[in-house]
Amino acid sequence: MAEYIPSPTEWVRNQVDLYERTNGAEGNDLRGMAVVVVTHRGRKTGAVRKTPLMRVADGDAYVLVGSLGGAPQNPVWVYNLMADPNVEVRDRAEVYSMRARLVEDPDERARLWGLAVEAYPDYADYQERTERVIPLFRAEPV
């Protein structure tokens, strides 16, 4: 089992810790909107990384949104998922083994973006703030 390296960002690290410790009973939201925790592998360190993201469900799949608050650059986890798409998605007490596929088809992206903004309306502002197209992954059961 590879080493787990917690996020260098304190509030993110604390949210992951609380979420996992309580099996998703606590720490499961951001401003009242649901959050999942995605476990993946660092593409350089090989370490286990855990990233909380907004919960955007699409049937038995989840949409993972690389918004990083509308920052100019992609979050680093996006590159980890491109290098190794095997992830675990924790949705409260349930943990699913999934494969995360970068969504490239424009029609599919438009549909999933609609779901994302429905789940977390601030994503629309984040996209306006940045020149980059916010990357979306569809995490699908394996």
Ligand code: F42
């Ligand atoms: N971020 C989003 O982008 N979208 C969301 O919907 C979202 C929701 C959310 C909800 C709750 C919450 O607590 C946080 C939320 N965040 C959301 C923030 C999210 O959890 C991440 O913190 C944020 O996206 C930043 O991701 P990041 O991967 O850029 O993280 C940085 C701070 C980080 O951890 N950097 C590490 C570091 O040490 O600086 C590197 C981590 C890493 O993966 N390293 C790789 C390795 O090999 O281990 C190397 C990668 C490389 O290419 O250099």
